[in-house]
Amino acid sequence: MIRDARVLQDDFLPQEVQHREAEVTQLSTTLAALTRDEIPETAFLSGPSGVGKTCIAKFTVDRLREELIDVNHQYINCWEDYNRYRTLYRILEGIGQTLDVHRQSTPLDELLERVRSYDGPPYVVILDEVDQLEDTSVLYDLYNTPRIHMVLIANEEDDLFAELEERVRSRLLSSVRIRFERYHLEELVTILEDRAQWGLSEGAIGKQQLALIADAAAGDARVAIGILRNAARRAQQENADTITFEMVHESVPRGKAEVKRKAVDKLHPHQHALYEILRDEGELSPGDLYERYTEKVENPKTKRTVRNYLTKMDHYGLVIAEGTNRGRTYRPQ
Known part of the structure; x- marks a missing residue:
């Protein structure tokens, strides 16, 4: 019955993609600047879960590697590597510069300096679930590193841009937007x-x-x-x-x-705490949920950050948000 189990995994990367020709063309055209030794615009892919954003980003970068002999690349899931240190570490890992890095003792500034001093071949970094970054200043770091080029992925543009510092937002406003809709x-x-x-x-x-x-x-x-x-x-x-x-x-x-x-399983500890509270107690108002959250965790995040967490969990069908403003409630899916 099953000849190749890899094909039945959702992260399998096919040799050809179906029904995303326009999106592939738009991203390929953006990244093609590298083949002319030019600097491409940052690309921003958005759309609901399960519509091929990650697949198309990886597929298109693979095609770019067929045209360019010298190009580095790295895929980072910001839901897992959600703080500045972990993101920078993964970027350095992609170019083999972490052998002497000790996660417990190497300062953040040293990682940042290594990234900023990168002068190798063009380096394409795919930042998936980019709206999960706790510190979006890392996007500023990367934007200002001439040889590093970003492909950003998130569910909704507003979820990302609403949280950006002005210096980051102003630079990413010119990014190439590629919108993915649900499959028919x-x-x-x-x-x-x-x-x-x-x-x-x-x-x-x-x-x-x-x-x-x-x-x-x-x-x-x-x-x-x-x-x-x-x-x-x-x-x-x-x-x-x-x-x-x-x-x-x-x-x-x-x-x-x-x-x-x-x-x-992908939820980080603070998100998992929110999910467990809703799973155990059912429907709660934002105020009641935040109160229980602060009792459950050490060093709780701000109300705004928690609201962003819940928005992301709503996108992935883990919680249901109903109502607006004071009438809003959250319950487990």
Whole structure:
């Protein structure tokens, strides 16, 4: 049943991408300045979860590497590397300059100086979930490093720009905006057909079953691939030759739960504390939630930062925000 399990992972990078030709062209055109020894504009990719932003960024940078012999690159997930130190460390890691860095004792200023003094080949840094950075001044650091070029990824432009210092915002206003919308059902079916062709035995799943998966995923490729993965796993466990409608129906909640669990696992300690409070207590007003949060953690973040955390968790389907201003409440998804 499963010929190549890698293909059924949502972070698998295909050799060709479907239904994102315009976005690939726009990002490729932006980065093509490097092939002419020019400085490209910063690129900013936005859109809901599961619409291909990360895939397209990685895919396009890979294509750039086919044209340029000398180009460095690094992918950083700011949900995991969310402070300035960790981001700078990962950037230096991408060019092999962390062998003598000790995370507990090497000063931040030393990391920053190493980044600023970089004078090697063009260095493309993909900053995914960039709105999760606790200190956006690192974007200023990178913007002012001539040989480092940024590709930024976030769900919503407003979530990022509202938190930027003026000196950073003014520099990023000229960035190339590339907006991603949710996939249509037919587009998701095509994407799933490719995954099935590459990763499953021939004839393992029919187009009607794929359409059922795509419909359940509601435009989110990450969820769709998760459902397909669970259905294929179920079929393989039963030594079945094909994936049936029943298997798909049973895999829908499992696939969605798996995607949600991965999102929860990515939460950093303060976000996780907020999630646990809502999971344990249910619906809460912002004031009540913040009060319980300050009781639960050491060195709590500001109300504004907590609000940003909750917005991000809403994007990933972990919490539901309802109402506005004083009438707003949060509850677990």
